[in-house]
Amino acid sequence: MQFGYVSPEQLMKDRADYARKGIARGRSVVVIQYPGGILFAAETPSRSLHKISEIYDRIAFGAVGKYNEFENLRVAGVRMADLRGYAFDRADVTGRGLANVYAQTLGTIFTTEPKPYEVEIVVAEVGRTVADDQIYRLTYDGSVAQEQQFAVMGGSAEQITRYVAENYRDDLTLQQALRLAVEALGRDSGNGETRTLTADALEVAILDRDRPRRRFRRIVGPELDEMLPEPDEPPAAST
Numbered sequence: 001m002q003f004g005y006v007s008p009e010q011l012m013k014d015r016a017d018y019a020r021k022g023i024a025r026g027r028s029v030v031v032i033q034y035p036g037g038i039l040f041a042a043e044t045p046s047r048s049l050h051k052i053s054e055i056y057d058r059i060a061f062g063a064v065g066k067y068n069e070f071e072n073l074r075v076a077g078v079r080m081a082d083l084r085g086y087a088f089d090r091a092d093v094t095g096r097g098l099a100n101v102y103a104q105t106l107g108t109i110f111t112t113e114p115k116p117y118e119v120e121i122v123v124a125e126v127g128r129t130v131a132d133d134q135i136y137r138l139t140y141d142g143s144v145a146q147e148q149q150f151a152v153m154g155g156s157a158e159q160i161t162r163y164v165a166e167n168y169r170d171d172l173t174l175q176q177a178l179r180l181a182v183e184a185l186g187r188d189s190g191n192g193e194t195r196t197l198t199a200d201a202l203e204v205a206i207l208d209r210d211r212p213r214r215r216f217r218r219i220v221g222p223e224l225d226e227m228l229p230e231p232d233e234p235p236a237a238s239t
Contacts, residue, residue: 015116019140022118024063026064028155028188029121030181031147031162033133034172037209038124039085041181046237052205054216056081056093058126060207066152073102073121095125099136099144101168105141116140120153126207130170137181156188163187175227178204178219184230199224 005015029044029051040062042051050060051070055077063070067130081093081099102121110116117140125134135147138202152161163184172180182202186195211217219227 007046008130014109015110016141019110019116019118020072023065023120023140024152024156026154028157028160028185029032029062029064029122029153030160030184031062031124031135031151032164032168032172032177032181033130033135033149034174035130035170035209036174036206037126037215038135038207039174039177040122040124040203041178041185043185043197043201043205045201049187050202050203052163052218054205055098056085057090057213058207059093059095059098060216061125062124062153062203063119063121065117065219069117070121072118073105073117074121077102077123078104092127095123095134097137099123100140102138103142103144105142106140110141122153122213124149124207126159126209128209152184160184160188174206178227179229201227202228 012044017055021135029040032039032041038060040060042062044051049067051064052060053074055061055087061074061077063074066136070177077098081098082104084097085093086225102123106117119140121138122137123136125135135150135151137145137147137153149170150164152164164180167180183194186197202224204224206217206219207215209215
């Protein structure tokens with residue numbers, strides 16, 4: 001039943017505001033490029049509901065927002081990648097192709113469905129060299145941005161992005177990249193205070209450039225503990 005006229009501009013604005021508020025309530029995900037590959041790090045309270053996942057041989061997926069919505073996107077991406085790789089060739093499955101499909105899906109949902117998806121996602125593909133790496137960030141309305149060096153989404157993304165930008169270097173080791181990501185995730189409070197995140201509160205994975213074929217690998221357990229700074233250790237950015 002129609003209760004009154006709403007202009008298309010106002011309708012799109014209301015949908016965008018609704019989606020942005022939902023995304024901002026989630027904990028952030030940081031994606032950082034380093035010489036050996038691409039690092040994903042997220043703050044998460046759950047051990048089983050993953051924000052970071054493998055899509056295909058060289059491609060990974062990170063997301064923030066409503067879990068059921070971005071999980072639907074992840075599953076659809078895996079199915080599409082498997083089908084394309086089986087029907088043609090595994091090399092035909094690319095991060096750019098997946099990003100285009102996700103963009104079309106999100107854009108259609110944003111403009112035609114009663115409620116937009118409250119999600120923001122990153123699709124990353126590791127290449128043979130750093131110059132071949134691809135990182136695409138997609139927002140709730142299907143907009144696509146190709147990021148260089150790093151990407152941040154969800155939560156207090158502006159503050160975290162500023163910290164990563166100030167301390168990023170092209171020659172970061174994996175451990176340095178992880179510490180930078182974790183320190184940045186701990187700076188999401190609006191009052192300038194920092195939090196120390198432990199391994200129990202983190203989900204970490206990498207696309208390892210040197211692994212054969214399947215490049216995705218999770219970093220968990222003692223390996224993650226060893227890579228994180230000790231509680232009294234100063235931030236990596238200050239060294």
